[in-house]
Amino acid sequence: MTAAGTEPLTRRRAPRGSARRNIVAAATELFARRGYEATSVQEIVAAAAVTKGALYHWFGSKSELLTSIYRELLAEQTARLREIADGPGPVGERLRAAAADVVEHTAAHVDELTVWARSAHLIDGEHADATRRERRRYHDLFRDLVLEGQRAGAVRTDVSATVITHTFLSALGNTHTWFHPDGPLTFTEVGHQLVALFVGGLRPPEESSSPTPAGTAGDRSRSTA
Known part of the structure; x- marks a missing residue:
């Protein structure tokens, strides 16, 4: 009492x-x-x-808690990417929008995504396998958008769509290893500079000798991220 x-x-x-x-x-x-x-x-x-x-x-379990935090954010990212990829407008504009959107989403959840990036190697079993499958679906969806750009002539074809996808997403995903919040740029500003490099690097070379449609052979296999 x-x-x-x-x-x-x-x-x-x-x-x-x-x-x-x-x-x-x-x-x-x-x-x-x-x-x-x-x-x-x-x-x-x-x-x-x-x-x-x-x-x-x-x-x-504690491991399920960690993977649930990441998987929920990944599900949000995937839904947003699918909406952009299936939306209207030229593929080049949709690619830029997709790259900018993942930057904005990452910046809004940088703590959770950084925790996952630092701890994912400690997780195994069913939860790790499910997370890899869901991450692979996201990579494949982004890569398919790059492939669409290659077929439309908006994206260079001398570089594999898989290489393009992994290069951008890996660069963004590893930003936490060197980014300092007390530096001259915010995380969002750094991300948008990565988008500028990504979009600029997609442009087909002005002069190209017999470009190989890299998206037809090297990109048939699924992403391994």
């Missing part, structure tokens, strides 16, 4: 509807600050102000 008008001396728990959101936010912050391996489930539930039961209601 507690006296009227007083609070029991227990931690206030998060409202039911916000529990999952709080778990994801707490895990992201702790993984970024302490590292995935050094962060315990108990530390996550304490920071999120939930019980272990609440965490395991939403996520079967």
Whole structure:
């Protein structure tokens, strides 16, 4: 029993509807600050102000929590890319829009995506396999847009569409290894400079001797990202 008008001396728990959101936010912050391996489930539930039961209601394990954070963002990226790829307008404009969109989405979720980039090698099994399949679908969708540009004559054909796709997405995905938030450019500004390099590099050479349609042979295999 507690006296009227007083609070029991227990931690206030998060409202039911916000529990999952709080778990994801707490895990992201702790993984970024302490590292995935050094962060315990108990530390996550304490920071999120939930019980272990609440965490395991939403996520079967710490590894599932990490992969779920990334897979949800990847699903958002894929849906956005599909909408752009299937939309109206010349393919060159859609490619620029797709590149700019992934930059904007990455910048909006840079902490979560950086945590995944640093920790993905620690995850194996079913969750890792599912994540790779979903990432491959994203790469294939982006590559197919590049292939469309090659067939339309808007994108150079002397470079494989797979090489083009991996070069841009890998450059963006590895920005966290050298980017400093106290530097002269924001993450978004760096990303848009990558877009400028990407779009500029897509243009067909002014003089080309018998260009090989690289998208017909080297790009039949699926992405291995």
